Amino acid sequence: MTISDISHRKRYLAEGNVYLPHIAVIEKIIDETPAVKTFHFNFKDEKLRKEFTFESGQFGEYSILGTGEATFCISSSPTRRDDLECAVARVGRVTNALHRLGVGAEIGFRGPFGNSFPLDYMAGKNLVFVAGGIGLAPLHSLIWNVLDNRAKYGNIDIVYGARTPRDLCFKYDLEAWEKDSSVNMTTTVDREAPDWQGNVGFVPAVTEKVAPAAKNAVAIVCGPPIMIRFTFPVLEKLGFTPAQMITTLEKRMKCGIGKCGRCNIGEIYVCRDGPGFSYEQIKSFRSDEY
Amino acid sequence: MKKIKKQNAARLLEKWQKEFTVFVPSKASGVAQMAVWDGQDLAFLEHNRNTVIPPKANFLPSIQKMFGFRKEEGGYVLEPTDEDPPKQLLFGIHPCDARAIAIIDMVFKDAYEDRYYLSRRQNTVLVGMACTSPYDNCFCTSLGFGPADATDVDIMLTDIGDSFLIEEITDKGKEVLAGAKDVMAATPADEKKARAVKESAKARVSTKIDTDEIGKRLPLVFDDRKFWEEISAKCVSCGICTFLCPTCYCFDINDEMLRDGSGARYRNWDCCSFAVYTKMPTENPREDKWRRVRQKVYHKYAFYPELFGIIGCTGCGRCIRQCPVNWDITQTLNSLPAGTPTKKQETQKSS
Numbered sequence: 001m002t003i004s005d006i007s008h009r010k011r012y013l014a015e016g017n018v019y020l021p022h023i024a025v026i027e028k029i030i031d032e033t034p035a036v037k038t039f040h041f042n043f044k045d046e047k048l049r050k051e052f053t054f055e056s057g058q059f060g061e062y063s064i065l066g067t068g069e070a071t072f073c074i075s076s077s078p079t080r081r082d083d084l085e086c087a088v089a090r091v092g093r094v095t096n097a098l099h100r101l102g103v104g105a106e107i108g109f110r111g112p113f114g115n116s117f118p119l120d121y122m123a124g125k126n127l128v129f130v131a132g133g134i135g136l137a138p139l140h141s142l143i144w145n146v147l148d149n150r151a152k153y154g155n156i157d158i159v160y161g162a163r164t165p166r167d168l169c170f171k172y173d174l175e176a177w178e179k180d181s182s183v184n185m186t187t188t189v190d191r192e193a194p195d196w197q198g199n200v201g202f203v204p205a206v207t208e209k210v211a212p213a214a215k216n217a218v219a220i221v222c223g224p225p226i227m228i229r230f231t232f233p234v235l236e237k238l239g240f241t242p243a244q245m246i247t248t249l250e251k252r253m254k255c256g257i258g259k260c261g262r263c264n265i266g267e268i269y270v271c272r273d274g275p276g277f278s279y280e281q282i283k284s285f286r287s288d289e290y
Numbered sequence: 291m292k293k294i295k296k297q298n299a300a301r302l303l304e305k306w307q308k309e310f311t312v313f314v315p316s317k318a319s320g321v322a323q324m325a326v327w328d329g330q331d332l333a334f335l336e337h338n339r340n341t342v343i344p345p346k347a348n349f350l351p352s353i354q355k356m357f358g359f360r361k362e363e364g365g366y367v368l369e370p371t372d373e374d375p376p377k378q379l380l381f382g383i384h385p386c387d388a389r390a391i392a393i394i395d396m397v398f399k400d401a402y403e404d405r406y407y408l409s410r411r412q413n414t415v416l417v418g419m420a421c422t423s424p425y426d427n428c429f430c431t432s433l434g435f436g437p438a439d440a441t442d443v444d445i446m447l448t449d450i451g452d453s454f455l456i457e458e459i460t461d462k463g464k465e466v467l468a469g470a471k472d473v474m475a476a477t478p479a480d481e482k483k484a485r486a487v488k489e490s491a492k493a494r495v496s497t498k499i500d501t502d503e504i505g506k507r508l509p510l511v512f513d514d515r516k517f518w519e520e521i522s523a524k525c526v527s528c529g530i531c532t533f534l535c536p537t538c539y540c541f542d543i544n545d546e547m548l549r550d551g552s553g554a555r556y557r558n559w560d561c562c563s564f565a566v567y568t569k570m571p572t573e574n575p576r577e578d579k580w581r582r583v584r585q586k587v588y589h590k591y592a593f594y595p596e597l598f599g600i601i602g603c604t605g606c607g608r609c610i611r612q613c614p615v616n617w618d619i620t621q622t623l624n625s626l627p628a629g630t631p632t633k634k635q636e637t638q639k640s641s
Contacts, residue, residue: 017373017405019356019543019555023366044365065359065366065555066547091571106365225573252570254543257402260560261540262568264585265575267593272401286512289575 021108032169038087055116056141061256063108070094071253075137077144087137113256126154128212132223157212161188161203204230214239245279291476292456298472310379344536353558360552382419386604388442390536396598418443429497429605438488448484455484507626522583529561531609
């Protein structure tokens, strides 16, 4: 795979001032874990609601007006367009403010920004999704995208883990994927827990046990940096080449469009050139600041 | 070419004032910067020295309201600002600062247009002044231009004693000069004088860097942590080199609320010298100072050339003159070790 293969990019839809957020209304809130909520929202503007398009892997700049903006991926699939979703962990000022909002509250949205997962490259291949914690959010969009076009892809493995059973996100979808006979679903938690009958162990170790075949496969790995760092070598051991591994990088961002400066890794701007990169690309980065 | 007698320059500025907000180099507020001409002060006509605050502030203000918002019964209402900023004419900007504007234009035009910046750019006429008094730490001649380069302005003026020689560079420049009564044709003697003034200024730019050699060495010393730790040891991360750099454009975005429940979003200059600039809740890729200093040098001299084909520095020397601990980018660049390619660089080269 060449580097450009992952750089599919949909341009910002609206003309004019790219810094003006679109107002959207929160329609539903799901408590995923004690620290994570999924917000379902829709644009107020009827026309935008119809015309807005995005691809799995892209992100937005979400505003709580008066508090500020923060960057999250769109965690719903473009194949399911009743609303848009973002799963948000409560970690900072803006995310805390967002967690305090209720149904009916208004947020601002700018986007979609960034590149998307390379669906064309993935077509016809076996797919291995590896995720940890809130890292399932971008993959949640991609997995539903793939499952809604199931015939286009080969075998599907999903390995998902969290620290405790309570920290598993999208439990309702984990169940659905578990029941789907065309998916090989493995859920794990870091340590033994009461009432937990499933796998126990860290995501990289469990991935090694699941041992997906590398031939004609693509692995998409999202999660905390430490998990990613330990999963790539496991996949390499299983025969995956760096070009067969894809991840998304996380950086502090403000503008989302390659201008404000802070998300660079050398000459790469994660908001503009990413956030999706193959491990092959990452290995070629001059800088280790990722 | 044309010229105007210095004693008539005020009349030209008055003519421009009718159409534009005219900015001139001024010390009125304490720090030399481009300030709105008061119609009286003409000291800047004789004081040919660069401002401390660069004219980037006329396009990317240090703080700028992006939009206002208020909550009504039907929900939030956004109040866009600045769609059509007033027309401005910058008088007396030096070639290095004009080049700097051309350099950051590339960022604000790239991929997504930045309306706040570009609307100001489009509404601006740049009247350059050939620099006749470079500082000891200016090094513009090492960066492919010089103190009298007219490439990036609409009109170029050169001080030839009792007059300014006028070069009309762009159509915009010609337009704003049309009908100016005091503008006369320049004589061959005037032009000769201007050439001598320019040559003399160029000869006085004494600090030099070798950009070819730097271009060769930078890729090799990126991972030389020891070198960057030594280079950055005295830096106090105050950010002055960034804030006064004419090509530093990074910004932050923040919201402010008023008591009545309305608010506004602002953007303001930000700075890669600050650790908080890249700080995330759980980690920070540039927590270490040596990484931040390295970022500054590489952004100008390696990343910018790779992205836009031009070095992101104009050699204006502000970062050297204003640094409280005498950090000097030319010394850093001139002291880059020859370096040895890392394993990664070797494999990249061979593949």
